[in-house]
Amino acid sequence: MEKKKCIPAKLPPDIYKALEDIVGPEYISQDRAIVECYSKFSVDSGGTLKKHFKDPSNIPACVVLPGTTEEVQSIMRLCNRHGIKVIPFTNGMITFNGPTTPDPTVCIHVSRMNKVLEINEDTMTARLQAYADYAQLQAEAMKRGLWNGGSPLATTLCKLSSQSAFAGIWQTDHKYGTLSRNIVSIKLVTPTGDVLITGSDTVSGMETFWEYGPGPDLLSLVRGSGGTTGVITEIVVKLHAWPGGEALPEPPAGRPCIQTYMDAKYDTGPPPKRHKLLWVEFDDLETEIAALRKIGHAGIGAGLNATGVYNAYYCSQTQDLTLERVKNKFFPPYNLYVILQGTVSEAQIAYEENVVRDIIAEVGGTFLSDQYKPDVLYALAPWNLDCIRHVTGYRMNRHSYCGSNILGGPVDTVARKTREVWSKALNTFGETYITDRGGMDDTPFLYSSNHSGRFWLTEADVYPDMTKPELLQRGQALVICGIINTIADKYGPGANGLGVSIEPVTSFMPEVGPKAHLLFRKIRDVFDPNGICAPGRQIFSKAEYDAFPEEVLAGLNKMRQMHGLAPVVKGD
């Protein structure tokens, strides 16, 4: 590696002083040791590569920790007036391309705004500050017989405000939809320092209970905007009936301490009250798909997913065990699990289990049980609680995460298509890690996002070793290749079943929309006329588009041609 110094940019002293006046000296820093901590998102391959290559643009010029919406407004107004770039930051688990911009950047870390402000049992809503997480919310809501409908697969420490930057996938999307369907209102400080509130809350004197309007739905522009429309300081989310008791059950062995977490017995908590998980294995993918479709049509269950190789990532307590289980095919290659929930009564669970058993008898499949592969069923126990609240943390990413190709659509087509796309990418660039082949020799990760099984998401992830730049670059190529292949085959907007895409894909895939980037460039101008907020992340301005490196464009065009798409020429 070339030896060179990495010197981050600095803010003009008067700007720094003005920011200090807003938040107070204890809540701002440009100390190298501190800003370095904000120089990379935890699973951000672009940011990690910048570190490998000692790119100073990776390091923010300063970090500010506002405590109120008003302070965020003052910061935004100041930065907007002086053209200083800003990046909103919660706990840095997002997968976007780095927390900084090429210019001196102010990182706005909202960690002081961390409260669950209100649980409203009448309107079944919860109002949270930007840094409140799923664990906080669920702990408060479940005491009142309510919950928010799901948790992200990543970790329960994810913040709902930043999860709204994408879509927020849960293991219970089958019943509740993603987080996208569960936002009632947001309070957003726009890049110009104005406060935009969405939903009924935006009308003076009105309660917060309805997500739309008045008139056109501006929430649709903020949801999935990846932090480019401003800083969310509050989010109001829907709550639903929770039949599972005031607290989640403990594993029989109790909770592990840090030294003992590798022991599987700490991962064996039973499901919450009035919940039951059924695991089924199949001989092949076609049978599995048939079962998934029929269960979807039956309109039962709170969750309906097929997990494939993720079982090895998720339910193995050590890295060695993960690899051993993948190698030995410990978990059934074709499987599904259904989360049954008795909101109406216990009888609902009995009814729904009967329906699942009828369907499995029709299509052919075997339930994991105390009689059939009890060791496998025991090993799958971490899902029992983590399908509700991901109490065991960040298992998925214990190696490193580089990106995903997520397709959306009918179950059969997305299941087959993800295999096809991913096989092509792997055959072109090679694997970065043993688990990259997830879905190739077993079931792709499939999760129902609609209670009648109308549409599904499927996900293929890349897990390279973060310390090896070559693997990170290959991982990026794998993801981009998969995305372009997907679009070439007219699947998934932005090559992403979640519907959210980021640059450079957005501008250099003009087939999508068509030319969706031109519309979204206008929308960006409405929110951020001076282009200060996370610039270049989701939509390039014309100037950013023109300045895009030719050599990277050449690489993209090579892949486009590989998939039968005409090359993109700037200025078209």
Place this chain on the structure above:
Amino acid sequence: MASIKGELEKIVGSQNVLTDEPTLKRYAQDQSFVQPRRPDMVVFVENVEQIQKIVRLANATRTPLVPYSSGKNLRGATIPDHGGIILNMSRMNAIIEVDRENLFAVIEPGVTYRQLQDALAPHGLRVMTPFGIVPERSVLTSYLERDPVLAAPSFEDGNALIMDTELVLPNGDLFRTGNWASGGRPGAPNGPIRNTIYRLWTGSQGTLGIMTKMAVQVSFIPADRKIFFIPFEHIADAVEPIRRIQRREIGTECFLLNRFNLAALFAQDWSVPNDIPAPPVRSEDFALLRQHLPPWVLIIVINGPMRRTQEKIAYEAEALQEVCDILNLELREALPHVPGAEQVIADELLRPWGILKKFNFKGSVHDLTFKTPLNNLPNVTEIVTNLALRYGYPESDIGMFVLPLERARALHVEIDLHCPSAECSERTMVKELWLTASGRLVDAGGYFDRPYGAWAPLMYGRAAQYTQMLRKLKAEMDPNNILNPGKLCFA
């Protein structure tokens, strides 16, 4: 306008550009209180390319353009406030596809509820339908305008029913959302670039684009169902039962009707009028039923799916009985004085336009349609009732329909005021009552999320930042302000 007419005739043919007086007069008004205004011409289109050309022509000539699908909006949304062209898409009425495996149908703007429901029935499918909808109303427009469907109490089955969409932007460009964004088959609603971007165009009354195609979710027709009635003397008594029933997620459809609307629905000597407004018709049934029916009735529908039909109905019915036992409520499977009421309701679940018989009462109906929290229901009801008394409007002539949304997180409330369709002192009084009540309801927490006509200033006057952002967006997307100008908060 003469030169524009010539250009339009080149695009759609001269027979499809209408400027005769009777036609223009017909498009100048609906049954609402919105000020009539004649368009300059009415243009019938048959495909997306024609729409794109007309949008570009309208931009070049700065001519207002009002998207019009079936013309069954009863609240003035298609009255051309600034004149211009009515873009009539009623001939674009193809049901392009019904996908039974993946449970969606692809429709054009002119497809009506009656047409789609009839087409789906042989497949054992239904489209979720709003209560009291005009059967000839466009499904696409109705979904786009967020008309809540009868299944809306169910978070899973009665909400977020739009999937992929196609629209023409105000500059004439084509734009697609969902899987269509990449040119592929429909089947997922997300994207492009923003997760639920299609929602931007909901509730926009055609001011931000012209939707030309939509994939909508369809559902299996239940194999069987059981319908229950719970009568109440006072509306306040219904609040806790609705809360408990919905929080336990019992049933799919659930709605509350007052005596007036129940009598109108069950009156056998009234039929659904062909046109709205309608000529008044006397009804002995209606008069008799108003004497005998309970003041309020909550209707709960438990659906039995194809698998283990009766098992599902049984456990939900048992749970419903439990709730009623706790609250000491009478749970009925029939309504006294209305033999066959359960069958009437069963029919309404697929074709819920029987309540339109209410137009026979005086000819014209003016609704106050808003959303409010469950706890606020008695309050908003009392406000309208007291105002009605002050205006000399009989309380017994108020119609009410209450629909819990997403397990009663909110309520959709429709309060009807009746009057003759022709100008007269009674109509003037009802108009004043309607306007006053609208303002008072907003003061009391009534949220008009679809602010038609006079409701727009009531909402946007209290939402400065939201309004400012909408106006900026409109100016950026539609710089010549051609699409349905004068609606919502737009000039």
